Amino acid sequence: MKIGIIGASGKSGIALTKEALKQGYQVIAITRNPVQMPNFNNDNRLTIKKADLTNKSSIKATVSNIDILISAYGPTIDNPQNLHQQVAKNLITIMHECQNIKRLLIVGGAGSLLNDKNQLLVETSIFPEAWKKQARQQVKALETYHNSDINWTYFSPSLYYDPELPTLAKFKIGNNHLIVNKEGRSELSYGGDAAIAIISEIKEQKFIKKRFTAGYI
Numbered sequence: 590m591k592i593g594i595i596g597a598s599g600k601s602g603i604a605l606t607k608e609a610l611k612q613g614y615q616v617i618a619i620t621r622n623p624v625q626m627p628n629f630n631n632d633n634r635l636t637i638k639k640a641d642l643t644n645k646s647s648i649k650a651t652v653s654n655i656d657i658l659i660s661a662y663g664p665t666i667d668n669p670q671n672l673h674q675q676v677a678k679n680l681i682t683i684m685h686e687c688q689n690i691k692r693l694l695i696v697g698g699a700g701s702l703l704n705d706k707n708q709l710l711v712e713t714s715i716f717p718e719a720w721k722k723q724a725r726q727q728v729k730a731l732e733t734y735h736n737s738d739i740n741w742t743y744f745s746p747s748l749y750y751d752p753e754l755p756t757l758a759k760f761k762i763g764n765n766h767l768i769v770n771k772e773g774r775s776e777l778s779y780g781g782d783a784a785i786a787i788i789s790e791i792k793e794q795k796f797i798k799k800r801f802t803a804g805y806i
């Protein structure tokens with residue numbers, strides 16, 4: 590089975606590529622800058638292709654023979670436009686036009702999760718102020734996937750989604766509520782555990798047309 594990963598050279602994208610190869614998949618790593626993509630010791634199951642998500646035809650040219658598409662797209666914090674919405678609409682169009690792609694998985698944000706009082710996390714004081722603008726865009730993008738007819742799955746990480754945390758391969762999976770540990774912290778490593786949760790979902794298919802999350806308890 591072939592998996593296309595958009596944003597493959599980003600922090601989530603590299604971890605997802607590594608885990609997908611580990612779980613035996615072929616990977617098409619889609620990036621705007623192929624030179625910055627690691628080649629994983631010239632693994633012959635990895636193909637690196639160049640495309641930009643803001644240009645639908647460039648993405649379509651890279652996904653003609655894949656089965657599953659993962660978006661690990663992440664704009665910079667100062668992103669002035671509502672690129673999450675534009676990207677969601679572009680990805681939905683790509684799913685409509687490329688019938689070979691059976692499923693889209695999106696690495697999104699924690700802001701759309703609910704706390705134990707059923708409040709949207711992005712509207713609470715524990716959510717970092719600097720990320721609120723972008724997190725609100727991601728809430729709208731999640732609604733766009735919800736209202737679409739494509740086969741989507743949206744992953745929201747924990748609030749502290751940290752590339753430096755060690756991989757524990759032991760975490761809790763949930764639906765729409767933030768997962769916190771006994772000390773009230775919400776944490777997950779990008780490096781390993783988020784990638785394990787997302788790549789495992791391809792086979793497990795527990796969250797078709799749903800959002801899911803993961804975190805340490």
Ligand SMILES: NC(=O)c1ccc[n+]([C@@H]2O[C@H](COP(=O)([O-])OP(=O)(O)OC[C@H]3O[C@@H](n4cnc5c(N)ncnc54)[C@H](OP(=O)(O)O)[C@@H]3O)[C@@H](O)[C@H]2O)c1
Nearest residue numbers: 596598599600601620621641642662663697698699748750
């Ligand atoms: N706690 C939280 O809620 C939390 C914390 C961190 C991250 N996140 C979310 O996790 C997701 C991934 O984040 P990350 O930290 O892994 O991001 P990252 O390291 O910044 O990587 C994001 C990647 O997006 C790709 N990208 C940006 N603009 C693009 C475009 N126009 N076309 C194609 N690709 C483009 C880039 O890949 P190329 O350069 O390879 O093209 C970039 O490497 C994002 O949705 C982010 O919001 C959530």
